[in-house]
Amino acid sequence: MLNPSSANAPSRDDLIDALLLKAEVEAFNEAYASALDEQRLADWAEMFTVNGFYNIISRENYDRKLPVGLIYCENRGMIRDRAFALEKTAMFAPRYLRHMVGNLKVAEAVDGSIDATANYVVFQVLFDRPDATIHQVGRYIDRFVREEGGLKLASRICIYDSLLIDNALCIPV
Amino acid sequence: MGFRKVAELDALRDGGVTGVEVDGVPIALFRMGNEVHATHGICTHALAFLKDGYVEDGTIECPLHQGVFDIRTGRALCAPLTQDLATYAAKVEGGAVFVDLDSASESPSDAGPLEEVQVAENTGGSSLPLVIAGAGQAAAAAIRAARAAGFSAPIHLVGAEPHLPYERPPLSKEALGDAFDRASACRLPPADVAALGVTFHPGVRVTAVDAEARVATLSDNAQIPYGALLIATGGTARRLGIPGDDLPGVHHLRTLEDAEAIAASLASARTVAVVGGGFIGLELASAARARGLKVVLLEREGELMSRLLPPALGAAFRRLAEAHGVEVRRDVAVEAITARDGALALATTTGEIFADTVLVGVGLVPETALAALAGCEVAGGIVVDAFGRTSVDGIWAAGDCALHHVPLDGRRGRLESWRNAEEQGAAAGRSIAGDTAARTEKAPWFWTDQFGLNIQMLGVPGTGNEVALTGTDGAAGAVYRTLADGRVTAVIAFSDAAAIRAARAELVSDTPFDLAAHGARLLAPQETNPTPIDPEEDDMSASPDVQFAKKYVWPQEGLSIIPDWVYTDETVYQREVERIFHGRTWNFVALECEIENPGDFIRSNVGPTPVVVARAEDGTIHVFENRCAHRAAEFCRDLSGNAKEFVCPYHQWSYDLKGNLVGVPFRRGVDGKGGMPKDFKPADHGLKQLNVTTHRGVVFASYADGMESFPEYLGPEVLREFEATFDGRKPKLLGHYRHSLPGNWKLYHENLKDPYHATLLHTFLVTFGLLVAGNKSLMLADPSGRHGVMASAKSDTTHIDADKKKEMRAYKEGMTLEEPRFMDFIDEFDSPWSVTMATIWPNLIVQREMNTLGIRHIVPTGPNEFIMKWTMFGFEGDDEEMTRHRLRQGNLMGPAGFLGLEDNEAIKFVQDGMLGVPGGEHLVKLDPGTEAGTADTLISEAAIRAMYRHWRDAMGIA
Missing domain, CATH: 2.102.10.10 (Rieske [2Fe-2S] iron-sulphur domain)
Incomplete structure (x- = not known):
C-alpha cells in the first residue's frame, strides 16, 4: 500500500527504502538476463552464493510437489560446472536468446534476506528460420542475500508454465 | 622411476594393441612377436584411446579420425595429425613386459626404414584366386561375404548370362508389369565389382575342372588356376518335353530376357494358358489377370503344389486364384502344343484348349553337370555341408543347384528361394575366406506376391500335416499353420508380416499349438468354394497394399542403406501408426x-x-x-x-x-x-x-488381441535388463519432463542402438576424464531385432588411489569438475552394468544412467516430429540423500541434460538434413561382420539394421 494517509501507513523513508530495494533487485535481474543473453555463463554462475540453489522445474511438477528439474544445482560448484560444460563441451546449434523479466515483487525477510518473485519470458532465435519463438514462460521464486559485491542469489527456482520444451534447453533461464 | 612391470607378455595379443595405465598415464602396448613397443595411450589430435585403434604394418591408426602413427618412433604419418606421439622404452624379461616412463624408446633416427611387417590375411590358406562358376545371386552373396571376412586373393566371376548377378524374384512379379528397371534387380552393381576386386567373365561358362591340379577351364578356352571354386550354376527352367514346347508363344521363365519376352507377349495376348500350378505358375497367372487377360491354369496333380503343401493349403492357394478369375483345371496333363489359326492349341488329357500365349512354370532343373564332372557328390542337387563345402576339397556350391545341408521334412532337398541363395552363398564365401564360425540356423523363409497379396511362408510344411486357419480363408490376414503332432512346422500368412514374426517363436516352441487360444480352426482338405469375383470388376492395382509395396521399395543394397522416406513420408508414418503402434505391440x-x-x-x-x-x-x-x-x-x-x-x-x-x-x-x-x-x-x-x-x-x-505375454514379448535377454532396473522395489514418482523433438521418432531408437556416437558426440564424459579406460560394454539386440539394450559398466573408482583418480579427471589440463560426486555410482542393482538404455519397441526407453532412472515415452505426432514424455523415478525407501543424488545425476539427461541436449540437437540436425536435401539415403554399414543383431563391438550399427529388418517386416516393405 502506497497510501500515506492510512493509519498504518509506511513512512516516506520506508517507501523509499522499498523502492530502492526493488530497484536493486531489478538491476540484478537485468544484469542476470544480460549475462545469459550474451551467453557469459561464467559471469552468470558468479551471481549465486557458494551454497546457491538453482532449479528449473515444470509447473506440472512444482504444483504436484515433485522435485525433478531440468537443471538441478545444489551449490555454486554445480552451477559453475554447468556453465563450464555448456561453454566448453556441449554441442548445440548456435542461437540468440532474450530473457525478459517483469512483474517483480520484493519482500524483505526478518533475517535480512530478500524474497522476490518475477515473471520471465525467454525468446529464442535459431538460424534456420526467421522468427523468434517463445522458448519458455515462467516465474522466478528467489531468495537474495547481500554479500560484499552486492546481491547474490541464495536460491532461484524457475517454474516454467510451458508444458513442452522445444527440443532442448541449452542456455539456463 | 625406471622400468616398471606393466603386463604379462601372454596377455598381449600378437599384432595387436593393448591399453594399460602406469601411474595414471594411459599407455598403449604393441606386441610384435616377442617384442613390445610402448607409446602414450591417447592420440595427439583428438581425445581418443589408441587401444581402440587398428594396427597395421607397424603403424597404429587412431579409431577416431584415422590418423596414423609409427608404433616404434611415434612419428605422425598423415593428416590430421600434426604432433608425434610420445614413446616409452619397453622390454620383455621373463615373460613380463616392462616400461620406463622416463625414457623414450630407442632413438627414432637410428630405427632406419621400417621393415615390412607381414600382415595376416585370410585367403583360406591360399593366395590363388576364387573362381565362381555362375553369376547369380548366390555368387554375389559369396563375394561380399568372402571380402567381408578378409579374403584378399583375386575373384573371377564366370557367368553364362551377359549380366552381372541379379535377383530372380522380381522376374515373375514387377518385371511382368510396366516400368520395370533392370538395375533395381542387380545384386552386384558395377561399382561393387570394381570395389570388391572382381574380374567378371560375362557370357562364359566353366566347362571343365581339374580338381587335383585346381584348374578351371572356361568356354573361351581360358584356364584359371584356383584356390577355391564355387559352383553356383543355378538351373534351367524345366521343359514340358512334349511336341511343340518350343513354339513361338510358349514361354519359360528363368532369365531377365525370359521375363521381358513374357511381358511383351502378355501385352498383346487376350487369353493365356499357364501350365503348372506352383508359385511361379500362380504369379504368372496373377500378372496376366492384373492385365485383365483370360487365364486358364492347368495342373497335372489333383491339387496345387501337392508335393510341397498339405492339400488344404494347396486348395487355399487355388481358391485365391479362382476368386480372382483364374480358371483352374486339375488332373490335366498337356500332351502337345500346335500353332493353329494364329493361336496355340494345347492338346490335353481332357480335351483341347486355345490360348494366345502359353506360360510354362513346371519347376527348375538344377545345373549340376559341372559339379558331377569335377567329381562332387550329386543327389538331385550338389551335396554340401553347412559351410557350402562339396565332397571335393577346394570346391564349394551354393544356391539353386545345391541341396540344403540338412534334411527338410525328412528328405534332402533344394530350397529354391531368395533367402537360401543369400545364405548359402554367404556361408560359402565366409568358409572360403577361412571363417568357419557356425551361424545360427534360420527357418527357411519364402515369399510370393500374387493376386494383390504378399504371402510369406516360414518353416517347412509337411504334405501330410494338418492345417489350422485364423482369419478368413484366402483373404488378407489369413494365417495358415501346418501342424505335425500338434506342433507348428510352418506358417503361411496372407499379407500379415506380423504373423510371420510371431511364428519364429511358434516354430521352436515345445508346446503343441493351442487352437482355441488362437481362435484357429482345422481346415478339412476340401472346403466349399467362395464366390468368384467378377473378373470385370477385379482391379488388383487398386489394392492399397500392392500400391504401397510398389511405391516403397527398400534399396537393393539391403539393410546397410536406409532411405530418407522411412523418416519423412506421411504415408509411411500413417502405416506405422496402423501396423506398429496400433498393431501387435505392447x-x-x-x-x-x-x-x-x-x-x-x-x-x-x-x-x-x-x-x-x-x-x-x-x-x-x-x-x-x-x-x-x-x-x-x-x-x-x-x-x-x-x-x-x-x-x-x-x-x-x-x-x-x-x-x-x-x-x-x-x-x-x-x-x-x-x-x-x-x-x-x-x-x-x-x-x-x-x-x-x-x-x-x-x-x-x-490394440491387438491375443498378444503374447510381456515377458515373451521382450524375450529373456531384454527382460533380464528390464527386471534389473525394475527389481521388485516399488517405483516412486519424482516428476516429468516433456519436450517436442523435430525429428522422426525412430531416430530416437536408433540413437540408443548406436554405441558409435556415445564418445564422439558426448565429449562431456571424455573431456572430464569420467569415461574410464577399460569400461565394459555391450550392444544387445533381441532376436526379433525390435528391442535392444545399450549397456556399459563403470569401473569402480572407489578402489583407485587418489593420485590415479586425479590423473583420470585431468586428461586435459584445467578441465575438472568442481562437484564430480554427482557422477558417483551407488551400486544398488543386481547387474554387471552401471548404465543401461533399453529400447523397448515401439514407444519406450528405460534409462538407468547409474542412479538416475527414467522412462522415456515416445509420442509421435507425424513423420517429422515426436513428443518425448519423461517420467523420472526412484524407489520407495530411498532416503533424502539418495533422492537428491538421483536428482543431481539427473543433470546428465533430459531436455537440458549434459548428454541429453546433445542427442536432441543431433536428431534435429538429422531431420533438417533430410528435409533440406530430400531423396537421399543413410549409410549404416558399420560392422559388416554382424549383419543385424547383437554386436561384440561398439563400432557397430548392427542393432540399427536389426531394427529395420523387423520394421520392414512389420510394415510389409520387401
Missing part, C-alpha cells in the same frame, strides 16, 4: 505408482492416440481412448487426477473407470419425442478399450 502407458488408488487416472498416449489410464474401484487398470463415443471429443483434459467417472463436457455422456458407457442424457427423449433409437444399447457404445498388462509396476497397452 505400448508403455504409465507407471503403476502414477495411478496408485482407485479413481486415479492420467492422460497418456499409444502412438499418437490419446488414451486415459485409470484404476477402477476393483483395483484393475484400464486403458481406453480419450475420445467420446458420441462426437469424438477428447473429453479428459487434466494431465492427472482422481475421478469417480468421466463425463464428456459436450453432451454429458458419462463413462465409468473402465471406459464403459453409463449415461446418455435424454436417451429416451422428452415427452416421448426425440432420444436415441429404441434398440440403442449403451454396452455397444463404450470407449475403445485396449488390452492391458503390467510388469514390475509398469503398465502397457495393446
Whole structure:
C-alpha cells in the first residue's frame, strides 16, 4: 500500500527504502538476463552464493510437489560446472536468446534476506528460420542475500508454465 | 622411476594393441612377436584411446579420425595429425613386459626404414584366386561375404548370362508389369565389382575342372588356376518335353530376357494358358489377370503344389486364384502344343484348349553337370555341408543347384528361394575366406506376391500335416499353420508380416499349438468354394497394399542403406501408426505408482492416440481412448487426477473407470419425442478399450488381441535388463519432463542402438576424464531385432588411489569438475552394468544412467516430429540423500541434460538434413561382420539394421 494517509501507513523513508530495494533487485535481474543473453555463463554462475540453489522445474511438477528439474544445482560448484560444460563441451546449434523479466515483487525477510518473485519470458532465435519463438514462460521464486559485491542469489527456482520444451534447453533461464 | 612391470607378455595379443595405465598415464602396448613397443595411450589430435585403434604394418591408426602413427618412433604419418606421439622404452624379461616412463624408446633416427611387417590375411590358406562358376545371386552373396571376412586373393566371376548377378524374384512379379528397371534387380552393381576386386567373365561358362591340379577351364578356352571354386550354376527352367514346347508363344521363365519376352507377349495376348500350378505358375497367372487377360491354369496333380503343401493349403492357394478369375483345371496333363489359326492349341488329357500365349512354370532343373564332372557328390542337387563345402576339397556350391545341408521334412532337398541363395552363398564365401564360425540356423523363409497379396511362408510344411486357419480363408490376414503332432512346422500368412514374426517363436516352441487360444480352426482338405469375383470388376492395382509395396521399395543394397522416406513420408508414418503402434505391440502407458488408488487416472498416449489410464474401484487398470463415443471429443483434459467417472463436457455422456458407457442424457427423449433409437444399447457404445498388462509396476497397452505375454514379448535377454532396473522395489514418482523433438521418432531408437556416437558426440564424459579406460560394454539386440539394450559398466573408482583418480579427471589440463560426486555410482542393482538404455519397441526407453532412472515415452505426432514424455523415478525407501543424488545425476539427461541436449540437437540436425536435401539415403554399414543383431563391438550399427529388418517386416516393405 502506497497510501500515506492510512493509519498504518509506511513512512516516506520506508517507501523509499522499498523502492530502492526493488530497484536493486531489478538491476540484478537485468544484469542476470544480460549475462545469459550474451551467453557469459561464467559471469552468470558468479551471481549465486557458494551454497546457491538453482532449479528449473515444470509447473506440472512444482504444483504436484515433485522435485525433478531440468537443471538441478545444489551449490555454486554445480552451477559453475554447468556453465563450464555448456561453454566448453556441449554441442548445440548456435542461437540468440532474450530473457525478459517483469512483474517483480520484493519482500524483505526478518533475517535480512530478500524474497522476490518475477515473471520471465525467454525468446529464442535459431538460424534456420526467421522468427523468434517463445522458448519458455515462467516465474522466478528467489531468495537474495547481500554479500560484499552486492546481491547474490541464495536460491532461484524457475517454474516454467510451458508444458513442452522445444527440443532442448541449452542456455539456463 | 625406471622400468616398471606393466603386463604379462601372454596377455598381449600378437599384432595387436593393448591399453594399460602406469601411474595414471594411459599407455598403449604393441606386441610384435616377442617384442613390445610402448607409446602414450591417447592420440595427439583428438581425445581418443589408441587401444581402440587398428594396427597395421607397424603403424597404429587412431579409431577416431584415422590418423596414423609409427608404433616404434611415434612419428605422425598423415593428416590430421600434426604432433608425434610420445614413446616409452619397453622390454620383455621373463615373460613380463616392462616400461620406463622416463625414457623414450630407442632413438627414432637410428630405427632406419621400417621393415615390412607381414600382415595376416585370410585367403583360406591360399593366395590363388576364387573362381565362381555362375553369376547369380548366390555368387554375389559369396563375394561380399568372402571380402567381408578378409579374403584378399583375386575373384573371377564366370557367368553364362551377359549380366552381372541379379535377383530372380522380381522376374515373375514387377518385371511382368510396366516400368520395370533392370538395375533395381542387380545384386552386384558395377561399382561393387570394381570395389570388391572382381574380374567378371560375362557370357562364359566353366566347362571343365581339374580338381587335383585346381584348374578351371572356361568356354573361351581360358584356364584359371584356383584356390577355391564355387559352383553356383543355378538351373534351367524345366521343359514340358512334349511336341511343340518350343513354339513361338510358349514361354519359360528363368532369365531377365525370359521375363521381358513374357511381358511383351502378355501385352498383346487376350487369353493365356499357364501350365503348372506352383508359385511361379500362380504369379504368372496373377500378372496376366492384373492385365485383365483370360487365364486358364492347368495342373497335372489333383491339387496345387501337392508335393510341397498339405492339400488344404494347396486348395487355399487355388481358391485365391479362382476368386480372382483364374480358371483352374486339375488332373490335366498337356500332351502337345500346335500353332493353329494364329493361336496355340494345347492338346490335353481332357480335351483341347486355345490360348494366345502359353506360360510354362513346371519347376527348375538344377545345373549340376559341372559339379558331377569335377567329381562332387550329386543327389538331385550338389551335396554340401553347412559351410557350402562339396565332397571335393577346394570346391564349394551354393544356391539353386545345391541341396540344403540338412534334411527338410525328412528328405534332402533344394530350397529354391531368395533367402537360401543369400545364405548359402554367404556361408560359402565366409568358409572360403577361412571363417568357419557356425551361424545360427534360420527357418527357411519364402515369399510370393500374387493376386494383390504378399504371402510369406516360414518353416517347412509337411504334405501330410494338418492345417489350422485364423482369419478368413484366402483373404488378407489369413494365417495358415501346418501342424505335425500338434506342433507348428510352418506358417503361411496372407499379407500379415506380423504373423510371420510371431511364428519364429511358434516354430521352436515345445508346446503343441493351442487352437482355441488362437481362435484357429482345422481346415478339412476340401472346403466349399467362395464366390468368384467378377473378373470385370477385379482391379488388383487398386489394392492399397500392392500400391504401397510398389511405391516403397527398400534399396537393393539391403539393410546397410536406409532411405530418407522411412523418416519423412506421411504415408509411411500413417502405416506405422496402423501396423506398429496400433498393431501387435505392447505400448508403455504409465507407471503403476502414477495411478496408485482407485479413481486415479492420467492422460497418456499409444502412438499418437490419446488414451486415459485409470484404476477402477476393483483395483484393475484400464486403458481406453480419450475420445467420446458420441462426437469424438477428447473429453479428459487434466494431465492427472482422481475421478469417480468421466463425463464428456459436450453432451454429458458419462463413462465409468473402465471406459464403459453409463449415461446418455435424454436417451429416451422428452415427452416421448426425440432420444436415441429404441434398440440403442449403451454396452455397444463404450470407449475403445485396449488390452492391458503390467510388469514390475509398469503398465502397457495393446490394440491387438491375443498378444503374447510381456515377458515373451521382450524375450529373456531384454527382460533380464528390464527386471534389473525394475527389481521388485516399488517405483516412486519424482516428476516429468516433456519436450517436442523435430525429428522422426525412430531416430530416437536408433540413437540408443548406436554405441558409435556415445564418445564422439558426448565429449562431456571424455573431456572430464569420467569415461574410464577399460569400461565394459555391450550392444544387445533381441532376436526379433525390435528391442535392444545399450549397456556399459563403470569401473569402480572407489578402489583407485587418489593420485590415479586425479590423473583420470585431468586428461586435459584445467578441465575438472568442481562437484564430480554427482557422477558417483551407488551400486544398488543386481547387474554387471552401471548404465543401461533399453529400447523397448515401439514407444519406450528405460534409462538407468547409474542412479538416475527414467522412462522415456515416445509420442509421435507425424513423420517429422515426436513428443518425448519423461517420467523420472526412484524407489520407495530411498532416503533424502539418495533422492537428491538421483536428482543431481539427473543433470546428465533430459531436455537440458549434459548428454541429453546433445542427442536432441543431433536428431534435429538429422531431420533438417533430410528435409533440406530430400531423396537421399543413410549409410549404416558399420560392422559388416554382424549383419543385424547383437554386436561384440561398439563400432557397430548392427542393432540399427536389426531394427529395420523387423520394421520392414512389420510394415510389409520387401
